[in-house]
Amino acid sequence: MVSGLINENPIIYPKKERRLRTDSSNTDEFTPEPIDQLEIFDHIRDIKDPEHPNTLEDLRVVTEDSVELDDDNSYVRVTFTPTVEHCSMATIIGLCVRVKLLRSLPARYKIDIRVAPGTHATEDAVNKQLNDKERVAAALENPNLVEMVDECLLPSDE
Amino acid sequence: MKLDLVEVQKLEGHSARVWNVAWNPAAAGVLASCSADKTVRIWEQSSLSRSWSCKAVLEGTHTRTVKSCAWSPSGKLLATASFDGKTCVWENFATDSECVSVLQVHESEVKSVSWNASGSLLATCGRDKSVSIWEIQPEDECYCVAMLLGHSEDVKMVQWHPTMDLLFSCSYDNTIIKVWWCEDEYGDYDCVQTLSESNNGHSSTVWVISFNAAGDRMVTCSDDRTVKIWGTDIKRMQSGEGYVPWTHLCTLSGSHDRAIYSVHWSRDGIIASGAGDDTIQLFVDSDSDSVVEPAYKLLLKKEKAHTTDINSVQWAPDKESRLLASASDDQTVKIWKLVSEP
Numbered sequence: 001m002v003s004g005l006i007n008e009n010p011i012i013y014p015k016k017e018r019r020l021r022t023d024s025s026n027t028d029e030f031t032p033e034p035i036d037q038l039e040i041f042d043h044i045r046d047i048k049d050p051e052h053p054n055t056l057e058d059l060r061v062v063t064e065d066s067v068e069l070d071d072d073n074s075y076v077r078v079t080f081t082p083t084v085e086h087c088s089m090a091t092i093i094g095l096c097v098r099v100k101l102l103r104s105l106p107a108r109y110k111i112d113i114r115v116a117p118g119t120h121a122t123e124d125a126v127n128k129q130l131n132d133k134e135r136v137a138a139a140l141e142n143p144n145l146v147e148m149v150d151e152c153l154l155p156s157d158e
Numbered sequence: 159m160k161l162d163l164v165e166v167q168k169l170e171g172h173s174a175r176v177w178n179v180a181w182n183p184a185a186a187g188v189l190a191s192c193s194a195d196k197t198v199r200i201w202e203q204s205s206l207s208r209s210w211s212c213k214a215v216l217e218g219t220h221t222r223t224v225k226s227c228a229w230s231p232s233g234k235l236l237a238t239a240s241f242d243g244k245t246c247v248w249e250n251f252a253t254d255s256e257c258v259s260v261l262q263v264h265e266s267e268v269k270s271v272s273w274n275a276s277g278s279l280l281a282t283c284g285r286d287k288s289v290s291i292w293e294i295q296p297e298d299e300c301y302c303v304a305m306l307l308g309h310s311e312d313v314k315m316v317q318w319h320p321t322m323d324l325l326f327s328c329s330y331d332n333t334i335i336k337v338w339w340c341e342d343e344y345g346d347y348d349c350v351q352t353l354s355e356s357n358n359g360h361s362s363t364v365w366v367i368s369f370n371a372a373g374d375r376m377v378t379c380s381d382d383r384t385v386k387i388w389g390t391d392i393k394r395m396q397s398g399e400g401y402v403p404w405t406h407l408c409t410l411s412g413s414h415d416r417a418i419y420s421v422h423w424s425r426d427g428i429i430a431s432g433a434g435d436d437t438i439q440l441f442v443d444s445d446s447d448s449v450v451e452p453a454y455k456l457l458l459k460k461e462k463a464h465t466t467d468i469n470s471v472q473w474a475p476d477k478e479s480r481l482l483a484s485a486s487d488d489q490t491v492k493i494w495k496l497v498s499e500p
Contacts, residue, residue, distance in 0.1 A: 107488070110416060110434065131381075138267050
């Protein structure tokens with residue numbers, strides 16, 4: 001039987017050691033803590049790939065460097081690399097990243113998601129869908145899609 | 159003389175992002191807002207206190223986000239378009255708002271609804287890439303008289319011309335703005351013009367089309383962060399000369415940092431824009447002496463008009479009040495007044 005998986009043999013990278021966060025010197029409870037690149041990466045690194053029992057970090061779909069951040073202007077852009085060029089899961093992965101960030105970041109944040117240039121056959125079409133707010137909103141009203149996304153966002157039992 | 163956009167009131171009540179606002183063209187101070195919370199709210203201004211309150215909540219009919227709402231020219235009917243694929247027509251707001259018609263033809267989400275100038279026709283469009291035209295008969299019966307195919311992608315908005323039965327549609331696709339016209343008495347609508355990137359058109363999704371009062375200019379806004387002005391010699395068309403094409407006049411760029419979700423041209427010539435950068439901006443004709451190149455300038459930029467994205471801006475239909483309504487992802491509607499500071 002031919003497996004339905006897009007990528008049957010993904011490369012799984014060795015887990016990067018997690019840096020401990022140092023204590024913040026900011027003790028004023030009313031000043032918002034600045035958000036940094038690592039914090040954003042922490043939100044998305046454990047998102048599960050829709051097809052494999054591995055995280056986006058394991059498969060190097062996202063790395064710390066895939067997060068570009070400007071906290072002063074409340075802007076973040078995540079660039080992700082699908083494991084194969086014809087990955088039809090690319091929009092699902094992008095949607096998972098967006099949903100996770102929407103749920104984790106303050107409302108002031110503007111979020112852009114894109115596939116790493118040159119890594120996907122229909123990258124313009126994927127990027128356009130992922131960044132059309134109306135299309136994303138409509139997609140997230142589809143119960144099947146939401147179920148898939150929530151599955152990927154569930155913390156794994158480690 | 160310095161102008162400012164002053165916040166008059168913040169209308170709270172929706173429990174999810176508000177996508178669209180529409181002022182009633184016949185009843186002063188009445189506006190409708192529609193939301194991802196699946197409801198439409200009707201707000202009215204009290205004649206005593208001059209403040210707005212929610213008079214009715216239209217719920218239970220749409221089962222998904224309500225994306226767009228539009229009043230008929232008489233102000234008696236309100237059409238609402240939803241992601242649930244239905245377009246509903248409501249009436250009787252003073253008593254109990256009643257859904258009198260449900261139009262169902264689109265195969266997926268409906269994005270926009272527009273009435274023609276006489277209120278005899280309704281147009282809708284959606285993600286199924288089609289535009290539909292409906293005739294409104296007595297007793298509010300609606301019949302689908304045309305299904306226009308031609309866009310290659312999701313159609314974001316339909317807008318009838320203010321004086322002629324010309325229908326405009328704009329889209330997620332590269333052939334972005336289409337003009338549809340029924341030239342003969344047989345009721346067949348044809349696409350008489352397509353304005354794409356090669357006609358100095360937008361380079362990404364076009365969200366809104368809005369006309370000036372005279373109907374000889376239109377303004378469009380896009381994901382490409384620009385606002386474009388287009389023009390035509392509408393008098394020639396009105397005198398029966400046949401279709402007169404629209405041409406690009408001017409592109410306004412650099413003032414918005416994110417996608418521009420809405421533009422609206424007031425009766426007295428001011429263009430308002432609302433965007434994902436949380437700002438509302440106003441533009442006017444710069445009265446340049448150049449006849450060859452019409453130019454528009456930024457009149458005013460309101461930063462942090464809402465705490466997040468603005469999805470819709472609309473001027474009140476009268477010329478005197480100078481009121482502007484805005485709808486946002488922050489779940490509120492705001493009423494603004496354009497004032498001159500001494």
